[in-house]
Amino acid sequence: MIDWSQMKTAEQIAEEERRARVPAEISRAQGRAILGSMKLIPQVEAYFASITDEEEAMWVDLAWNHTSTWRRYESPFLTRAAQALGLTDQQLDEMFIAAAQIVI
Incomplete structure (x- = not known):
């Protein structure tokens, strides 16, 4: 017997496969290294400087200066910053894939 509720669309399967290739964090x-190598640091800093809300500025400071990891899918900050920089989901995924290869 086929459980039709478990069936997935081609788009759902593609999304799952895409997410499986991208490091979660x-x-x-x-x-910061990948942003630097892509010469995006000035745009990132300009975005940060444009934030006028004190609470949002606090979250930006925590994410940029005080966290140990950046999470690809659970970070509202990362999503907003990527949008402000004009990065697509695909570009952000590619950045995470490339960043994961950097050994510091």
Whole structure:
């Protein structure tokens, strides 16, 4: 008997396969290294400087300067920052894949 409720669309399968290739997290150092190698640090810092909300600025400071890891899928900060930089999900995934290869 086939359980039709367990069936997935081609899009769902593709999304699962994409997520399986992308590291769930990278170190903050790896993240900053990949941003530096892509020459995105000035844009990141400009985005941070544009934040006027004190609470959001606090979260930015924590994520940029004080966390040990950056999580790809559970970080509202990372999602907002990527959007502000004009990065697509695919570009962010590729950055995480490349960053995971950096040994510091």
